[in-house]
Amino acid sequence: NQSEDKLIEYMDELEFLAFTAGATVEKRFTQRLTQPDSKTFVGKGKMEEIRDYAKEHKIGTVIFDDELSPSQLKNLEREMEVKILDRTNLILDIFAQRAQTSYARTQVELAQYQYLLPRLTRMWTHLERQKGGIGMRGPGETEIETDRRIIRDRITLLKEKLKIIDKQMGTQRQNRGKTVRTALVGYTNVGKSTLMNALSKSDVFAENKLFATLDTTVRKVVIGNLPFLLTDTVGFIRKLPTQLVESFKSTLDEVREADLLIHVVDISHESFEDHINSVNEILQEIDAHRKPMIMVFNKIDDFTYEKKDEDDLTPGSNKNISLEEWQKTWMAKSKFPTVFISALTKENFPEMKKMIYDEVHRIHISRFPYND
Ligand code: GDP
Known part of the structure; x- marks a missing residue:
């Protein structure tokens, strides 16, 4: 079955990515859906199956072979109580590990912040849980806003930095x-x-x-x-x-x-x-x-x-x-x-x-x- 083969290949590749990032994969889960679940990416039953497996085998991280929406990420993390990584985050992580020069590091950092910005609410969820939740909504949200502002400023800064380097590199290329x-x-x-x-x-x-x-x-x-x-x-x-x-x-x-x-x-x-x-x-x-x-x-x-x-x-x-x-x-x-x-x-x-x-x-x- 051709689509079955594809699935295995995709999982092989994801496992290789995980290996490159320094993780060992213990188990694979697949599910056939016409469309990913908008709230949890996988269906409820599959999510519970993964959660129970992770709990039983003390799995620290669950990796998904696609980019999860901010809310999917949040929901999954809440339901599964393990670290959730999506394909994008995994690739960004590998890039961050591999970046050798300050130029590459700047590029990766920018990409990471751009990924992080719409997903910041996750931190707030953690904060809320840590502090007991009730009554924390106000300060929590203020904190989020502050964090967002800091990240936005950082993104602007990194973009400016890259623009300067890009220009230098453009000149270098012309000089060739x-x-x-x-x-x-x-x-x-x-x-x-x-x-x-x-x-x-x-x-x-x-x-x-x-x-x-x-x-x-x-x-x-x-x-x-x-x-x-x-x-x-x-x-x-x-x-x-x-x-x-x-x-x-x-x-x-x-x-x-x-x-x-x-x-x-x-x-x-x-x-x-x-x-x-x-x-x-x-x-x-x-x-x-x-x-x-x-x-x-x-x-x-x-x-x-x-x-x-x-x-x-x-x-x-x-x-x-x-x-x-x-x-x-x-x-x-x-x-x-x-x-x-x-x-x-x-x-x-x-x-x-x-x-x-x-x-x-x-x-x-x-x-x-x-x-x-
Ligand atoms: P890149 O990521 O495209 O730059 O790939 P690399 O040059 O780093 O090579 C990836 C891996 O493939 C390394 O382990 C290489 O030794 C191996 N490799 C590259 N060329 C050949 C080849 O012609 N035959 C075989 N068997 N392995 C190769």
Whole structure:
């Protein structure tokens, strides 16, 4: 059942996110609803089931695979009496842990405050409970208003700070002149940093966790005497919190202003087609979807697909599918140049480099028509 498989994949991804944030997942709950419950996201029965399980097994946190509305969050927390995290909050938390530079930290902080602002009433609920409730409504609300004001001021401040940095970065980008700019884009953990390292012989942090790269790294790469710039950017993910898209403007500007996108796909991942779609959606969101692109299908050393019959590829065994077979699929028929590689073993690197060279060269001579 296809939608059943999807559900498992989504839960796998959420578990990987939780792992990246430093949590261990003990149990998964799923529920099929045509629409999430407006008050508690899951239905009442499911909520009680989760609550009882959490109580019995002393679970500290329950994570939901979607952004919860402020009232859903409040209701769930009250009913379940455990910490409730939603997907957005989880991703923000990972970003906060991973932010290395003050620029990245500022961007994440802004996104966190924007997430927090409409959810501030939760604190008030806690206050009320702590202090016994009755008679606390007045002061509690005043406190909330004060907190809101402080946060709003902070948001304004952070936005101003980012505006200044964004401007500086814009100038920096302009100063790079006419050199052709390429950007690695792709779902998180597909191997962008590994590829960056392999192409630029630099040492960019690569790790089997989500969002190892928050800050953009720009490197000069030379293929066949042709120098160009290569940027590694923050990985994309399904349901990337909108607050993050907004505050990572400058990081995403690298993509928006690139001449050529190198879209890296982890072909060993069962959901790689979904990942491609998520990335394309985000590219559309930031208005970068009309750029020249090269599709790089990575990790061909790591297939785990079994071929049952001619048209059926199902995950599950280590029996490899040959490159020729992949190349007959829709992927190779994409309107973009397509190559299948392994960033780890460097299989088909010459082919990929030739492809990048051709594209960069084409853009290069359109800029320097007389020098070539
Ligand atoms: P990024 O998040 O897209 O930058 O991905 P990374 O470069 O950090 O790589 C994520 C994980 O995939 C790391 O554990 C890499 O070692 C691994 N990886 C990258 N390229 C390949 C590849 O071609 N084959 C295999 N088997 N693993 C790879």
